[in-house]
Amino acid sequence: MSRALRVRDTLIRAAYARSMSMPIEREAHQLFRVTVTAAEQVSPIMRRLTLRAPELADYQPLGPDEYFGLVMPAAGQDLPALPEADPDRATPRGSFDVPDEQQPDVRWYTIRAHRPEVGEVDVDVVTHGDAGPGSAWVLRAEVGSQAAFQTGTAAYRTEQASGAQVIAGDETALPAISRILEELPATVEAHVFLEVPAVTDVPPLPSPRSAMITVVERGTGLPGSALVPAIEAASLPIPTASWIAGEKATVAAVRRYLTSEIGAAKRAVYFCPYWILGKPRG
Numbered sequence: 001m002s003r004a005l006r007v008r009d010t011l012i013r014a015a016y017a018r019s020m021s022m023p024i025e026r027e028a029h030q031l032f033r034v035t036v037t038a039a040e041q042v043s044p045i046m047r048r049l050t051l052r053a054p055e056l057a058d059y060q061p062l063g064p065d066e067y068f069g070l071v072m073p074a075a076g077q078d079l080p081a082l083p084e085a086d087p088d089r090a091t092p093r094g095s096f097d098v099p100d101e102q103q104p105d106v107r108w109y110t111i112r113a114h115r116p117e118v119g120e121v122d123v124d125v126v127t128h129g130d131a132g133p134g135s136a137w138v139l140r141a142e143v144g145s146q147a148a149f150q151t152g153t154a155a156y157r158t159e160q161a162s163g164a165q166v167i168a169g170d171e172t173a174l175p176a177i178s179r180i181l182e183e184l185p186a187t188v189e190a191h192v193f194l195e196v197p198a199v200t201d202v203p204p205l206p207s208p209r210s211a212m213i214t215v216v217e218r219g220t221g222l223p224g225s226a227l228v229p230a231i232e233a234a235s236l237p238i239p240t241a242s243w244i245a246g247e248k249a250t251v252a253a254v255r256r257y258l259t260s261e262i263g264a265a266k267r268a269v270y271f272c273p274y275w276i277l278g279k280p281r282g
């Protein structure tokens with residue numbers, strides 16, 4: 001390879017790594033009503049809802065880990081009229097013209113599948129009883145239930161991705177990791193680590209040839225109690241980029257290990273606390 005090509009390659013890699021730690025920016029946000037058109041149990045801990053809206057026909061996810069805000073009516077209420085659309089606003093929290101106690105709840109979930117031809121998305125939600133409004137609403141949602149969809153964004157960049165990557169998460173990251181695996185560029189050697197309460201909680205995973213997938217069970221242990229040791233025990237190359245999502249303390253521990261022990265550049269590690277043990281995520 002000529003020197004000029006090597007320099008260009010290095011610059012592309014550096015720009016890619018820098019951008020990998022930040023979510024992609026969506027130009028204009030939207031908020032619209034959705035109707036549940038199907039609900040099914042896809043594993044003992046995971047319920048899949050299908051949401052439909054005309055706006056989902058034109059909706060453009062920005063990456064495989066695209067997430068959105070599920071805006072749910074407060075317990076015992078109908079969904080109020082939606083506020084005026086604000087393209088700069090990434091959450092409708094508190095913006096409905098109703099008293100505080102009737103404000104809808106917002107929780108963030110990943111788009112597991114998008115079918116623009118019928119204006120539908122599937123979302124796979126880990127249910128954990130009535131401890132939070134997200135889980136409680138999803139457990140009761142049925143065909144015809146109404147919610148709203150606040151557009152979000154994505155963080156995993158498929159373009160220019162190459163080399164070794166570490167992708168790690170728990171069951172809440174299973175939809176995003178499944179989507180990343182579905183779109184994994186052939187130029188990426190993915191070291192994937194997934195922690196779940198039990199392996200029976202995992203629906204069939206896409207398994208591209210360039211991915212090494214380790215699924216670990218934590219049983220009744222604390223979040224991260226199986227994931228962190230599994231990553232520490234693996235023989236990992238220095239990743240060009242990493243993607244970590246799941247319980248907050250777990251995500252922080254994995255990031256710390258990759259950056260301090262493996263030598264991953266901080267700017268090349270995307271990490272997102274998907275939920276917080278003992279606290280609402282909001």
Ligand SMILES: Cc1cc2nc3c(=O)[nH]c(=O)nc-3n(C[C@H](O)[C@H](O)[C@H](O)COP(=O)(O)OP(=O)(O)OC[C@H]3O[C@@H](n4cnc5c(N)ncnc54)[C@H](O)[C@@H]3O)c2cc1C
Nearest residue numbers: 109110125126132133134135172275276277278279280281
């Ligand atoms: C970008 C993004 C994408 C996400 N994608 C998904 C997805 O596709 N599927 C999915 O299931 N989750 C996903 N999550 C995580 C989900 O938003 C959180 O789990 C959220 O806290 C659920 O809200 P809740 O109202 O049920 O509970 P909260 O009101 O947030 O919390 C109430 C209590 O429940 C506990 N809790 C919250 N989540 C869990 C859990 N999973 N297991 C056990 N206890 C829990 C909290 O510790 C707290 O004590 C995503 C989060 C983000 C930020």
